[in-house]
Amino acid sequence: MATASRMRPPAGSRPRAASPNLTALLVLDALRTWVIPAAASAIIVAAAALSAAGLVSGAGALAWAIVAALVLLLYIGERPLLAPDAPRRDQLLGAAVGLVWLAVCYLPFYTRIFPGAPLVDAVEVKANGSGLPVHIPAAGHRAIDLVLEGKLPPNPTGGAQPPVHYRLTLEGxxxxxxxEGQFEDTLKTQRLGRRGTTVVHQSHNSELRVLPNPGAQDLAVTQLTLEPESAPAVTLSAFAHPLPGPVVLGLAVATLLAAIVAFDRLGAVAETDGALTLATAAVIGAAIIFWTSNAVHPDFRTLVGSAIFGGPVGFAAGALLWWVAKKLIARPAP
Structure with missing residues (x-):
């Protein structure tokens, strides 16, 4: 009994609170401060470098870079949820919103980079009728992506190659x-440093055309005219257009923006001041330019151009939307 009494804690003493897991806190703090942005930036740089060196597939590297860029934007928009004292419920909601946001924003880029199985795969046609007609099994598809790739005749003088004008007849x-369109080669002067210059060729020998198919029926290319007639053959490929029509796309964009505005305004990320809303609008702007560009095989230059021209416009629209949201939607009391 005496031994048992000595083992009892002194009267009035309190049990020691369990100390927090130091390792978990360090990991969470690293994720919140530098690991995610550093890893995303490293993936973007590595993907661009490996693609430029020809060590990996350009399409695969571009896809990884886009995913990393989206993760970086998502991190900026949801960073407060990585705080140790963030409510568990808010973290779970943020994770769900983040996964949906990432998938929806990545989808238009993915479908542009990886168009799927071709309906027509690299069929050569000539102005003399060789290779015609080309049957396109487009039944069930409301639109098709028609890819035309041409070759320019050589220039005996060594300058810019003469242009080739094409006229394609499609029936169904x-x-x-x-x-109609034109393949051409242009010469431009490019600066090298402060004083040096060089002449570079800029060839435009491929085009992507999105053609509506209201009847969702099979189509056929029945005629091809080339000017000059001696121009090399044109290679045709066709894919089912992967995106829905403009009305459905517009509704999807409006729904996405409304959901993100509500999350930013009513959720637990008040200190970001609408960062995810701005990022969403910027991504939409870049995706529009990325999809409407004439590049047959999108690469990093296509992505950078889309970000430069579409991103700021989308960002400005997002800023206006967020300003209106702050005027109309009151934040709940803490």
Whole structure:
């Protein structure tokens, strides 16, 4: 009994609170401060470098870079949820919103980089009718992506190659349409340092055309005219257009923006001041330019151009939307 009494804690003493897991706190703090942005930035740089060196597939590297950039934007928009004292419920909601946001924002880039199985795969056609007609099994598809790749005749003088104008006739269900365009080569002067310059070729020898197919029926290329007639053959490929129509796309964009505005305004990320809303609008702007660009095989230059021209416009629209949201939607009391 005496031994038992000596083992009892003194009267009035309190049990010691369990100390927090120091390792978990360090990991969480690293994630909150530098690990995620550093890893995302490293992936972007590595993907661009490996693609430029030809060590990995350009399409795969571009896809990884886009995912990393989206993760970086998502981190900026949801960083407060990585704080140790953030409510568990808010963290779970933020994770769910983040996963949906990442998937929805990545989808238009993915479908542009990886168009899927071709309906017509690299068929060569000539102005003399060789290779025609080209049957396109487009039944069930409301639009198709028609890819045209041409070759320019050589220039005996060594300058810019002469342009090739094409005129393509497409028929289906009694409807006849004409697709026209031009392949060309231009010479431009590019600066090298402060004083040096060099002449570079900029060749435009491929085009992507999104063609509506209202009847969702099979189509056929029945005629090709080339100027000059001696121009090399044109290679045709066709893919089912992966995105829905403009109305559905507009509703999807509006729904996404409304959900993100509500999350930013009513959720637990008040200190970011609408960062995810701004990022969403900027991504939408970049995706529009990325999809409407004429590049047949998008690369890092296409992505950078889309970010430069579409990103700021989307960001400005997002800033206006966020300003309106702050005027109309009151934040809940803490």
């Amino acid at each position: 269900q009694g409807v006849r349409r004409v697709v």
